[in-house]
Amino acid sequence: MDLPLTDEQMMIRDMVREFAHGEIEPYAQDYNTRGEYPAEILKKLGGLGLFGMMVPEAYGGAAAGAVSYSLALQEIARACASVAVTLSVTNLSTEPILQYGTEEQKRKYLVPLASGEHVGAFALTEPEAGSDPSSLKTSAVKKGRSYVINGTKQFITNGSHAGVIILIARTSADRNGCSAFLIPSGAKGLRVGKEERKMGLLASNTVELVFEDCEVPAANLLGKPGMGLKVALGALDSGRIGIASQATGMIGASLSEALSYASERRQFGKAIIRHQSIGNMIADIAVEHEAARLLTWSAAGLKDRGVPFSREASIAKLYATEAANRSAYRALQIFGGYGYIRDNKIERIYRDARVTTIYEGTSEVQRMVIARETEKLA
Amino acid sequence: MKIVVLVKEVPDMESKFKIVGDAKIDESQIAFKMNDFDEYAVEAALQLKEKFGGEVVIVSSGPDRVTKEVRQAFAMGADWGIHVSDPQIDEGDNFVVAGALVKAIESLGGVDLVMTGVQAEDDQAALTGVFVADMLNFSHCTNVVKIEVGADQKSLTINRELEGGLNEVLEMATPAVLTIQSGINQPRYPTLPGIMKAKKKRLDLKKAADLGVGAIGEAGSKTKFHKIFFPVSEHKAEIIQGDAKAAAKTLVDKLRNEAKVI
Numbered sequence: 001m002d003l004p005l006t007d008e009q010m011m012i013r014d015m016v017r018e019f020a021h022g023e024i025e026p027y028a029q030d031y032n033t034r035g036e037y038p039a040e041i042l043k044k045l046g047g048l049g050l051f052g053m054m055v056p057e058a059y060g061g062a063a064a065g066a067v068s069y070s071l072a073l074q075e076i077a078r079a080c081a082s083v084a085v086t087l088s089v090t091n092l093s094t095e096p097i098l099q100y101g102t103e104e105q106k107r108k109y110l111v112p113l114a115s116g117e118h119v120g121a122f123a124l125t126e127p128e129a130g131s132d133p134s135s136l137k138t139s140a141v142k143k144g145r146s147y148v149i150n151g152t153k154q155f156i157t158n159g160s161h162a163g164v165i166i167l168i169a170r171t172s173a174d175r176n177g178c179s180a181f182l183i184p185s186g187a188k189g190l191r192v193g194k195e196e197r198k199m200g201l202l203a204s205n206t207v208e209l210v211f212e213d214c215e216v217p218a219a220n221l222l223g224k225p226g227m228g229l230k231v232a233l234g235a236l237d238s239g240r241i242g243i244a245s246q247a248t249g250m251i252g253a254s255l256s257e258a259l260s261y262a263s264e265r266r267q268f269g270k271a272i273i274r275h276q277s278i279g280n281m282i283a284d285i286a287v288e289h290e291a292a293r294l295l296t297w298s299a300a301g302l303k304d305r306g307v308p309f310s311r312e313a314s315i316a317k318l319y320a321t322e323a324a325n326r327s328a329y330r331a332l333q334i335f336g337g338y339g340y341i342r343d344n345k346i347e348r349i350y351r352d353a354r355v356t357t358i359y360e361g362t363s364e365v366q367r368m369v370i371a372r373e374t375e376k377l378a
Numbered sequence: 379m380k381i382v383v384l385v386k387e388v389p390d391m392e393s394k395f396k397i398v399g400d401a402k403i404d405e406s407q408i409a410f411k412m413n414d415f416d417e418y419a420v421e422a423a424l425q426l427k428e429k430f431g432g433e434v435v436i437v438s439s440g441p442d443r444v445t446k447e448v449r450q451a452f453a454m455g456a457d458w459g460i461h462v463s464d465p466q467i468d469e470g471d472n473f474v475v476a477g478a479l480v481k482a483i484e485s486l487g488g489v490d491l492v493m494t495g496v497q498a499e500d501d502q503a504a505l506t507g508v509f510v511a512d513m514l515n516f517s518h519c520t521n522v523v524k525i526e527v528g529a530d531q532k533s534l535t536i537n538r539e540l541e542g543g544l545n546e547v548l549e550m551a552t553p554a555v556l557t558i559q560s561g562i563n564q565p566r567y568p569t570l571p572g573i574m575k576a577k578k579k580r581l582d583l584k585k586a587a588d589l590g591v592g593a594i595g596e597a598g599s600k601t602k603f604h605k606i607f608f609p610v611s612e613h614k615a616e617i618i619q620g621d622a623k624a625a626a627k628t629l630v631d632k633l634r635n636e637a638k639v640i
Contacts, residue, residue, distance in 0.1 A: 007446070007449065007577065008573055008574060011449070011450065011453060011568070011573045011576070012570060012573055015453075015567055015568050015573065019567050047569070048567055048569045049569045049570030049571050049572075052569060053570060057574075060568035061571075062569075062571045062573070063574060064570050064574055070569075082435075092451060172622065239570065
């Protein structure tokens with residue numbers, strides 16, 4: 001169905017669709033096969049203004065809003081989910097700076113992100129702090145006019161390429177004693193640890209970040225001491241719209257792959273889509289695609305209107321990511337043996353989809369959030 | 379440099395074409411987009427502006443929906459535009475439309491270059507550019523694949539594409555009309571900030587009367603559409619059976635005496 005979009009939203013969607021078709025799709029399979037970070041594509045996307053879509057013009061952004069952002073990510077994820085997650089994390093890292101940054105921090109760290117100079121990263125997860133971020137151990141100890149950081153962050157998207165990393169670290173022993181910091185790339189004492197060998201999203205960068213007596217000026221504290229978890233959770237709310245959009249784009253890709261194959265492939269004397277069991281699978285993917293689009297659009301719309309959107313973002317993220325896995329499963333089933341072969345796009349989507357129910361809050365955490373927020377409504 | 383780019387909206391060729399009556403196409407089923415050749419002209423104009431400064435003005439004629447194409451040119455970087463919006467002009471032929479575009483260009487009070495696509499993807503008439511040049515009494519060049527502007531910003535060196543991969547090089551002076559061929563450039567994607575700014579750019583709406591356009595509608599036209607139809611395709615094929623030698627003889631005989639091609 002056609003969503004009620006503004007002229008700008010349609011123009012952004014159409015431009016990104018054309019870009020994804022012409023500049024991402026033809027190269028996506030190769031980048032993923034080689035496990036290579038698509039620096040060239042990202043440079044172009046940064047130049048088009050896709051790194052800081054929610055950032056105001058004054059800081060080099062487009063102020064295009066969450067709905068436009070979601071539409072753009074969907075189009076990109078249709079072509080390559082790895083590029084989509086790289087963009088999602090970059091846009092996510094602009095938000096805490098915008099919300100909590102001082103004017104100086106915005107000039108120094110937000111402008112280069114929004115103008116596409118480099119990607120951003122968000123370092124929250126640790127080996128022993130995943131769904132429960134309050135148990136994180138990385139420490140930031142005040143020393144004169146600096147903080148000295150020690151610890152290890154795990155599964156950090158864009159970690160090797162980010163120009164700035166938003167780090168959440170412990171500044172006091174109590175449960176809420178976490179603070180957020182802006183860490184420039186190349187900070188002394190910051191080391192990129194091992195790069196993970198993942199199941200999917202092979203053209204995205206996921207690394208361990210090791211902080212060994214990494215000293216940053218106290219001016220790099222983002223927000224006030226003790227506000228770390230608030231900064232993190234706010235960013236994650238927005239991030240969920242990003243991942244819901246990525247997953248929705250992937251359902252769209254599964255649908256178009258399955259549809260074109262099922263229309264061409266003939267067995268028992270007719271196109272397999274004319275066999276009811278295959279037609280049903282196509283119908284199910286189409287329904288999930290529409291539902292995911294609407295839920296994501298609705299959450300992004302709330303954000304654009306400046307009203308609370310946590311519950312809706314979690315609903316969209318939960319639904320779209322679970323549906324992306326079901327849809328990829330069905331689409332691969334339609335392809336039969338050919339779907340199980342490397343180099344078939346559906347094989348890549350199937351692997352890429354798997355992580356979407358895990359990162360930026362597992363499905364279980366989303367249900368926790370939805371239950372809590374729903375209880376508040378009663 | 380002050381550069382005008384004439385932009386036309388054309389049907390997306392993936393659309394379903396349905397003929398109503400004898401000479402009309404049902405537009406309700408059609409998705410529209412900017413004529414590709416005009417997009418090359420917009421890009422060429424923007425590149426000249428980036429090099430020499432000045433402004434790029436978009437002029438387009440058509441119903442309300444053409445604002446979408448004009449805004450797209452704005453998003454790419456054009457400065458402002460004129461939308462000639464009058465059903466009486468839309469009802470006319472290329473001559474009427476060209477006359478209206480010329481009045482809009484004249485209202486700008488002196489321009490250096492007028493650029494447009496070599497032709498529209500839909501009617502492929504390749505008339506508007508040359509009509510406009512003649513009416514403005516500007517020199518013109520069609521099929522342009524390369525533009526060099528002299529230091530004085532008044533002399534142009536133009537490559538023109540010919541059949542068979544040949545180019546010819548011409549020198550001409552501004553003001554001039556150039557019709558742009560594909561291959562001259564790769565049009566840029568509009569940036570997000572560009573898209574967000576496009577809506578705020580000035581777009582003047584002009585009727586035939588505002589511009590003092592005399593020739594309007596069918597009365598002002600030089601041509602009249604009698605009929606539009608889908609050509610019937612005829613499939614004629616004959617497979618010549620038999621051994622190779624005899625078949626070859628039959629084939630030569632048929633080519634010589636029946637098809638008369640050898």
